[in-house]
Amino acid sequence: MKSSSVTLESEPQSESGYQRRRLLQTALAVTAGVSLHSLSAADAFAAESSAVGSPHSSHLTSSRMNSLMQDAIKACIDCHSMCLRTAMGSCLEQGGRHVEQDHFRLMINCAEICQTSANFMLSNSPLHGSVCAVCAETCEACAKSCDQIGDMRECADECRRCAKSCRSMS
Amino acid sequence: MKSSSVTLESEPQSESGYQRRRLLQTALAVTAGVSLHSLSAADAFAAESSAVGSPHSSHLTSSRMNSLMQDAIKACIDCHSMCLRTAMGSCLEQGGRHVEQDHFRLMINCAEICQTSANFMLSNSPLHGSVCAVCAETCEACAKSCDQIGDMRECADECRRCAKSCRSMS
Amino acid sequence: MKSSSVTLESEPQSESGYQRRRLLQTALAVTAGVSLHSLSAADAFAAESSAVGSPHSSHLTSSRMNSLMQDAIKACIDCHSMCLRTAMGSCLEQGGRHVEQDHFRLMINCAEICQTSANFMLSNSPLHGSVCAVCAETCEACAKSCDQIGDMRECADECRRCAKSCRSMS
Amino acid sequence: MKSSSVTLESEPQSESGYQRRRLLQTALAVTAGVSLHSLSAADAFAAESSAVGSPHSSHLTSSRMNSLMQDAIKACIDCHSMCLRTAMGSCLEQGGRHVEQDHFRLMINCAEICQTSANFMLSNSPLHGSVCAVCAETCEACAKSCDQIGDMRECADECRRCAKSCRSMS
Numbered sequence: 001m002k003s004s005s006v007t008l009e010s011e012p013q014s015e016s017g018y019q020r021r022r023l024l025q026t027a028l029a030v031t032a033g034v035s036l037h038s039l040s041a042a043d044a045f046a047a048e049s050s051a052v053g054s055p056h057s058s059h060l061t062s063s064r065m066n067s068l069m070q071d072a073i074k075a076c077i078d079c080h081s082m083c084l085r086t087a088m089g090s091c092l093e094q095g096g097r098h099v100e101q102d103h104f105r106l107m108i109n110c111a112e113i114c115q116t117s118a119n120f121m122l123s124n125s126p127l128h129g130s131v132c133a134v135c136a137e138t139c140e141a142c143a144k145s146c147d148q149i150g151d152m153r154e155c156a157d158e159c160r161r162c163a164k165s166c167r168s169m170s
Numbered sequence: 171m172k173s174s175s176v177t178l179e180s181e182p183q184s185e186s187g188y189q190r191r192r193l194l195q196t197a198l199a200v201t202a203g204v205s206l207h208s209l210s211a212a213d214a215f216a217a218e219s220s221a222v223g224s225p226h227s228s229h230l231t232s233s234r235m236n237s238l239m240q241d242a243i244k245a246c247i248d249c250h251s252m253c254l255r256t257a258m259g260s261c262l263e264q265g266g267r268h269v270e271q272d273h274f275r276l277m278i279n280c281a282e283i284c285q286t287s288a289n290f291m292l293s294n295s296p297l298h299g300s301v302c303a304v305c306a307e308t309c310e311a312c313a314k315s316c317d318q319i320g321d322m323r324e325c326a327d328e329c330r331r332c333a334k335s336c337r338s339m340s
Numbered sequence: 341m342k343s344s345s346v347t348l349e350s351e352p353q354s355e356s357g358y359q360r361r362r363l364l365q366t367a368l369a370v371t372a373g374v375s376l377h378s379l380s381a382a383d384a385f386a387a388e389s390s391a392v393g394s395p396h397s398s399h400l401t402s403s404r405m406n407s408l409m410q411d412a413i414k415a416c417i418d419c420h421s422m423c424l425r426t427a428m429g430s431c432l433e434q435g436g437r438h439v440e441q442d443h444f445r446l447m448i449n450c451a452e453i454c455q456t457s458a459n460f461m462l463s464n465s466p467l468h469g470s471v472c473a474v475c476a477e478t479c480e481a482c483a484k485s486c487d488q489i490g491d492m493r494e495c496a497d498e499c500r501r502c503a504k505s506c507r508s509m510s
Numbered sequence: 511m512k513s514s515s516v517t518l519e520s521e522p523q524s525e526s527g528y529q530r531r532r533l534l535q536t537a538l539a540v541t542a543g544v545s546l547h548s549l550s551a552a553d554a555f556a557a558e559s560s561a562v563g564s565p566h567s568s569h570l571t572s573s574r575m576n577s578l579m580q581d582a583i584k585a586c587i588d589c590h591s592m593c594l595r596t597a598m599g600s601c602l603e604q605g606g607r608h609v610e611q612d613h614f615r616l617m618i619n620c621a622e623i624c625q626t627s628a629n630f631m632l633s634n635s636p637l638h639g640s641v642c643a644v645c646a647e648t649c650e651a652c653a654k655s656c657d658q659i660g661d662m663r664e665c666a667d668e669c670r671r672c673a674k675s676c677r678s679m680s
Contacts, residue, residue, distance in 0.1 A: 077247060081292055088293035088448065092441040099439040101432040102636075108428065108448070109635045115285070116626045122251055123258035125619045126612075127648050134640040141637065258618065262611040269609040271602040272466075278598065278618070279465045286456045295449045296442075297481065300474040308467050417587060421632055428633035455625070462591055463598035 072132065072165040073121045079139060079162035080114035083107050086155045103145045107155075110142040114162060121169070133170035139163035242302065242335040243291045249309060249332035250284035253277050256325045273315045277325075280312040284332060291339070303340035309333035412472065412505040413461045419479060419502035420454035423447050426495045443485045447495075450482040454502060461509070473510035479503035582642065582675040583631045589649060589672035590624035593617050596665045613655045617665075620652040624672060631679070643680035649673035 087107035091098040098104070117135035120128040143159035146152035257277035261268040268274070287305035290298040309329040316326035427447040431438040438444070457475035460468040479499040486496035597617035601608040608614070627645035630638040653669035656662035 073251070077251075081243070081247075081288075084289060085292045085294075088295075088441075088445050092439065092444055095439065099432065099435065099444075101428075104432055104439075105428050105633055105635060109630060109633065109637060112626055112629055113637075113641065116622055118251075119254060119622055120619060122255045123615055123619065124255075125258075125615060127619060127623075127644070127651065130644045130647055131623065134637070134644055137640055138637050258611075258615050262609065262614055265609060269602065269605060269614075271598075274602055274609075275463055275465060275598050279460060279463060279467060282456055282459055283467075283471065286452055289452055290449060293445055293449065295445060297449060297453075297474070297478050300477055301453065304467070304470045304474055307470055311467065413591070417591075421583070421587075421628075424629060425632045425634075428635075458591075459594060462595045464595075465598075 068165075068168050069121050069128075072162075072169045073118050075162040075165035076114040076118035076121070076135065079158045080111045080118065082155055082158040083111040083114070083142065086152070087111065097149050100149075103149055106138070106142045106145045110138050110159060113138045117166060129170045132166040136163040136166035136170060139166065238335075238338050239291050239298075242332075242339045243288050245332040245335035246284040246288035246291070246305065249328045250281050250288065252325055252328040253281040253284070253312065256322070257281065267319050270319075273319055276308070276312045276315045280308050280329060283308045287336060299340045302336040306333040306336035306340060309336065408505075408508050409461050409468075412502075412509045413458050415502040415505035416454040416458035416461070416475065419498050420451045420458065422495050422498040423451040423454070423482065426492070427451065437489050440489075443489055446478070446482045446485045450478050450499060453478045457506060469510045472506040476503040476506035476510060479506065578675075578678050579631050579638075582672075582679045583628050585672040585675035586624040586628035586631070586645065589668050590621050590628065592665055592668040593621040593624070593652065596662070597621065607659055610659075613659055616648070616652045616655045620648050620669060623648045627676060639680045642676040646673040646676035646680060649676065 084107075087104060091104060091107065113131075113135045117128070117131045120131045125131075139159040139162045143156045143163065146156035146159065254277075257274060261274060261277065283301075283305045287298070287301045290301045295301075309332045313326045313329035313333065316322035316329065424447075427444060431444060431447065453471075453475045457468070457471045460471045465471075479502045483496045483499035483503065486492035486499065594617075597614060601614060601617065623641075623645045627638070627641045630641045635641075649669040649672045653666045653673065656666035656669065
């Protein structure tokens with residue numbers, strides 16, 4: 001069985017990302033939109049597990065997209081919280097290499113783009129894929145910087161988790 | 171046993187909110203700050219249950235503050251997600267009274283102040299109490315507006331939950 | 341001549357700020373709203389000078405409110421830019437006392453609340469007064485912190501300018 | 511005379527955007543950073559005119575980058591203000607096609623990505639180019655949507671101005 005979400009992920013990036021995502025977005029909204037918007041925030045985040053593994057192909061596609069998007073929203077929110085809390089908390093408390101300009105700026109940049117990426121997905125924006133791609137790029141740079149600084153394993157892991165989830169949306 | 175967090179909540183608002191919160195914030199940071207910053211985002215949100223109920227008075231205060239703050243951060247994030255998703259989703263889809271200016275603007279305002287309020291708490295800002303108070307005021311106005319529009323029970327409930335949680339921080 | 345905007349500023353804060361501001365907001369929107377929304381962003385900021393000094397009392401009130409709001413939006417945007425640029429730039433470059441936790445956090449908090457305050461005013465929110473009050477409180481704390489750190493005259497001045505402008509809206 | 515900023519604009523996009531921009535960013539920070547951070551927000555925006563046209567090649571590059579970035583920051587701030595004010599104001603007031611989901615969502619998305627793009631540039635982030643590219647993509651989509659809706663000339667023009675300025679940074 002070949003689902004269009006698999007096709008999507010393997011197709012070349014050369015055509016217009018906006019047009020392509022717009023079509024998918026519309027399909028997603030038609031099939032899954034109403035139920036998405038009537039979920040509570042907490043339920044929406046939990047809905048992924050039941051959606052994954054549906055045996056019906058066309059439903060699978062939008063359910064899987066929906067599930068991937070819920071994962072990505074949660075990953076972005078968690079990564080935003082982690083980066084902002086860590087930067088304003090332990091980084092400023094410890095000082096030294098933790099407030100080195102390139103590293104600290106990446107922490108703040110990462111927190112902000114995660115917030116924006118989550119907001120684009122929460123609004124079901126057809127442009128969320130482009131924002132998720134930049135979010136993934138930023139999270140990867142931030143994770144690498146955390147690895148180099150040391151003592152930042154949890155933050156680095158959260159950034160990598162978010163990067164992976166955002167890559168699946170871009 | 172009378173904890174200072176109870177005292178805090180009943181003391182008059184006439185003295186400097188900034189000075190008062192600054193002291194509490196420092197106490198909180200000293201007792202609970204380091205462990206707070208080393209928690210993963212998810213763990214931090216879950217830490218409240220184990221913190222509540224400590225038998226030691228001075229520790230109770232900061233643990234309880236910490237727990238209340240984690241609740242409030244989660245409530246703000248959930249309310250932000252709910253308002254933004256609902257406004258950009260079902261409100262725009264349904265149109266009519268759902269896009270009436272006063273109501274729709276409140277939905278967007280509520281989403282934004284919840285985000286800012288969460289960010290002030292995530293950064294352990296001594297000014298978070300003032301932002302939480304405005305957040306509570308906005309959430310209450312938004313919940314009332316949702317009630318008047320109708321068919322917005324979940325969003326109204328999320329706003330009231332956030333308002334209550336933010337009131338406990340202000 | 342006694343304008344109602346003067347009356348507003350001297351009346352007690354005990355009644356509902358939301359209800360009071362809502363009425364003023366409506367009056368403002370009726371008189372000046374349409375022209376406000378049809379201005380370009382740049383023109384809107386420049387409109388203040390021509391609006392101030394109108395000889396007609398009822399028009400004066402809303403024009404003056406409008407003009408004060410344009411001033412406050414510009415002050416918030418400028419203060420946001422200054423605090424974020426300075427924190428991420430010269431503060432991180434210089435290190436030492438410039439990245440001391442209380443000071444640096446205030447710089448970031450100040451940048452964020454200025455952004456939110458500008459956004460509430462740009463959306464003509466009836467709740468802008470409450471957000472402006474917190475913005476003024478934060479700007480004042482940030483200006484004081486900049487004075488104590490030293491070598492931050494321009495940032496401190498921008499914060500005081502924004503605090504004064506936001507006080508006139510709260 | 512061949513400036514490296516010209517070289518930059520014509521080189522292929524295949525190598526790592528992050529690494530490339532990081533080098534340029536460092537060069538920019540070394541040459542122009544300190545003076546940038548000591549400018550007032552208003553002065554910084556005005557500094558572009560005097561910076562353009564310097565006869566010294568290496569200085570020209572960073573001055574011109576600096577000037578382009580100041581232009582882009584101002585364009586993003588203006589476009590953010592215009593989209594948010596127009597959406598929350600005249601769009602909601604007029605209703606009808608002005609609150610059609612695809613259009614209205616784009617207005618809100620555009621306001622948000624402009625804000626984030628400005629913030630990445632204000633923090634001198636090495637990743638600003640990627641964010642500016644998404645900002646330009648969003649502004650172009652929003653301008654096109656405004657054209658289709660009609661009666662939105664000023665907003666469409668502001669979006670196109672911002673798109674052009676952000677393209678020069680990406």
